[in-house]
Amino acid sequence: MASATRQIFKRLFSSTPRTANTQAATYPFSKTAILPPLPTKAPTEALRAGKGLMQHINKTLATPEKKELLEKFFSRRSKNQLQPGSIVTVLQDQAPTQFTGVLIAIRRRGHNTSFRLRNILQRTGIEMQFFVNSPSLKEVKLVRAPPRGRMRRAKLFYLRDAPSKMTGLAGGKK
């Protein structure tokens, strides 16, 4: 078991530089299979026995760019973390390619973290939930921070019944 892990470690990390973790071998059982880049963390004996496996997977399933995005805007330790009540713009590949709204909820689930933006367009309230690790999510930009630095709630679902408060937030009431 230890020799198997050592062999795998050698195969993954021996000659390739740290940044280029691409897989060179071909897969004969499926021509259209994707060979994604390998994670930088080597598999340990504990992981092969299932200890701490889900946490490891949640950390390594995302690409490095996505991990940076998660860490910058959604990690509680980050200086730039998004606070509920801020105005945020999201740029994505799919339609709508650009969406701006009030951040009313952040759902922290590691790899499956998502957030909700609310806006009123053409007299219709529109809420959109964006998953941070989605490949179609390109950019998240903070337009304006919440008034007085933070709101008194983590989830601003009361804004659904208070359009005046929405306009207050949009208007930038300090």
Add this chain to the structure above:
Amino acid sequence: MLRTWTGARQRIPAVCQIRLLHNSQPVSSPATEASTSKAEPDAVVEAPKKWTPQSKRTGLIALKRGMTSMWNDQGVKFPVTILQVEDCQVTANIKTPKPDHTVYHAVQVAAVNRSPKSVTNQMQGHFRKAEVPPKRYVKEFPVTSDAHVPVGTTLSAIHFVPGQYVDCVAKSIGKGFQGVMKKWGFHGLAASHGVSVSHRSAGSTGHHQDPGRIFPGKKMAGRMGGKQVTVQNLAVVRVDTALNLVYVRGQVPGVDDAPIYIRDAKKVMDIGRHNAAKGKEEKILPKGVDDLPFPAGTDSLAKTLPPIIEAPAYRRSPFTPPE
């Protein structure tokens, strides 16, 4: 690439043809050809066995580790269950002759090492004969005669190809003693309008003096869950041999860390076999799958292949508007 199966079937070495005359099995079956060619390894050079649409491979025992979501190359989010193959080894090859002169073939697989202290003497002897450490879970998978795997072989997650479909068998989560509304989906009685003390009850359980009894099998309250459940046709989306993981799209019965018995999806393989008989070569295996490791995906095979393999989406993107 798919056509090699139809070619291989007609090739029976001349030395083996003499034995076939005394064999009770029909000449043209691939089972006969495989067994006779195995019987005389010196006379015939053993070519690596290839999967045929008539073959049935062994399954694996894995542990359900948890669930997460993934995004495919089209940007579609889908749930995945992560199954980890841990110490999965072949402990026996079963060949039982049946009363109708056919032979039942199976591969017995065992997984998850355990301390010999907690294993009975009988099982210790069984594992000693197979020359494997004592295991926690032992399961037999029916196969065709050409799909036997040498005893002691360590099976790996590479056994499954991303893009193929599998059936997952496991014990469902136990729900304890449950009422008829949860257990059988009964509607119960009205919440008000005079109903006394029986809002969630079953109501009537039968007729009157004739038959004067409750029919056996009447749906009633009782223990729910904790039974074997098979979830069919789950797509394998990713295989990771570094951690021995099989990512399967969808839900799998049971709790985390429970054993799951994974095998190739019966219904999908049956359709493939039917298409092969009809000559539709492109529809034998699911889209994107060219071949399957045969007789099994072993640890040694995994070392020669890339450690992480993922399947792309094999359908049109739901984000592009249809014509």
